Amino acid sequence: MTSYAIETHQLRKVYRSLWRRQTVVAVESLDLKVPAGSVFGFLGPNGAGKTTTIMMLLGNVYPTSGSFRIFGRPITDMGVRRRIGFLPEKFQFHDLLTAEELLWFHGRLTGMDRHTLARRVPEVLEQVGLRERARSRVREFSKGMQQRLGIAQAILHDPDLIILDEPTSALDPLGRRDVRDLILHLKSRGKTVFLNSHLLSEVEMVCDEVAILRAGRVQRQGDLETLLQVHPVVDVELRTPSEQVLQAVREVATLLSANGTRFSAEVQDESDIPVLARRIVEAGGELMRFAPRRESLEDLFVRVVEEAK
Numbered sequence: 001m002t003s004y005a006i007e008t009h010q011l012r013k014v015y016r017s018l019w020r021r022q023t024v025v026a027v028e029s030l031d032l033k034v035p036a037g038s039v040f041g042f043l044g045p046n047g048a049g050k051t052t053t054i055m056m057l058l059g060n061v062y063p064t065s066g067s068f069r070i071f072g073r074p075i076t077d078m079g080v081r082r083r084i085g086f087l088p089e090k091f092q093f094h095d096l097l098t099a100e101e102l103l104w105f106h107g108r109l110t111g112m113d114r115h116t117l118a119r120r121v122p123e124v125l126e127q128v129g130l131r132e133r134a135r136s137r138v139r140e141f142s143k144g145m146q147q148r149l150g151i152a153q154a155i156l157h158d159p160d161l162i163i164l165d166e167p168t169s170a171l172d173p174l175g176r177r178d179v180r181d182l183i184l185h186l187k188s189r190g191k192t193v194f195l196n197s198h199l200l201s202e203v204e205m206v207c208d209e210v211a212i213l214r215a216g217r218v219q220r221q222g223d224l225e226t227l228l229q230v231h232p233v234v235d236v237e238l239r240t241p242s243e244q245v246l247q248a249v250r251e252v253a254t255l256l257s258a259n260g261t262r263f264s265a266e267v268q269d270e271s272d273i274p275v276l277a278r279r280i281v282e283a284g285g286e287l288m289r290f291a292p293r294r295e296s297l298e299d300l301f302v303r304v305v306e307e308a309k
């Protein structure tokens with residue numbers, strides 16, 4: 001039997017304005033199942049309700065209706081709260097403190113003892129690549145370094161569920177790779193990572209499962225391998241742009257993007273790939289490149305968000 005780190009049942013959040021004239025349905029009716037020990041990507045366009053969901057899971061925002069459990073327990077359970085680590089989307093640190101002092105401060109707040117902190121603080125600073133900057137003040141840190149420190153803070157008390165709201169938005173490619181490695185390391189130790197990110201190629205590299213949210217509802221949910229194996233995509237380049245070819249392509253495939261001589265088209269299954277090639281040639285297209293590939297998470301995301309409109 002699969003055990004779940006997070007399970008929500010028809011979770012819903014309606015925000016009301018001060019005068020109750022306006023209401024915003026931020027989360028419509030959310031059914032999520034996040035297997036314990038998995039890396040789970042929680043995706044969706046801006047305003048889809050991701051941060052609101054996370055705030056409910058943390059017990060910071062009260063659901064309008066529905067319910068959820070974390071490791072089978074309600075969030076009012078202090079024992080389960082201690083098992084969660086969190087990196088907020090927007091964080092503001094006491095920037096006069098040094099990195100080390102800040103972690104001590106957060107550690108003491110979560111009830112960690114001095115002995116454990118003396119061991120853990122250098123350990124997590126090392127893990128996020130900030131060991132040399134332990135004694136620097138946070139105000140001297142770049143946005144990327146602050147984000148690393150935020151991640152160190154989230155994993156400090158060795159939580160079993162780590163919730164990261166946009167953990168790599170301020171990081172350069174090397175920083176992102178470090179965070180990716182860190183996430184995989186956490187997973188190898190049996191931790192569950194619940195991740196919200198717009199960097200889909202990144203998500204694709206680390207996540208086992210994803211849910212794609214739009215307007216407060218889950219549009220797709222499942223393990224990445226299965227979700228992405230449905231429709232092959234072909235990247236095509238012609239010698240010259242041709243509206244006639246695009247027209248012919250639309251008859252046998254879904255055009256995902258088109259730009260001058262290049263376009264990407266999605267077919268129903270593998271047997272349609274030679275059909276597509278034939279159509280292009282018959283419509284007068286001169287093929288410079290014809291490269292079938294697996295659908296990427298980004299293709300899936302675009303398709304799911306577009307078709308739900």
Ligand SMILES: Nc1ncnc2c1ncn2[C@@H]1O[C@H](COP(=O)(O)OP(=O)(O)O)[C@@H](O)[C@H]1O
Binds near residue numbers: 025047049
């Ligand atoms: N505190 C709030 N009060 C009123 N509306 C809010 C509040 N927080 C978020 N919203 C609205 O709820 C919707 C979902 O927002 P959010 O959860 O932040 O989405 P995401 O994180 O996916 O971008 C948006 O329409 C947003 O404007």
Ligand SMILES: [Mg+2]
Binds near residue numbers: 050051052
């Ligand atoms: Mg958000």
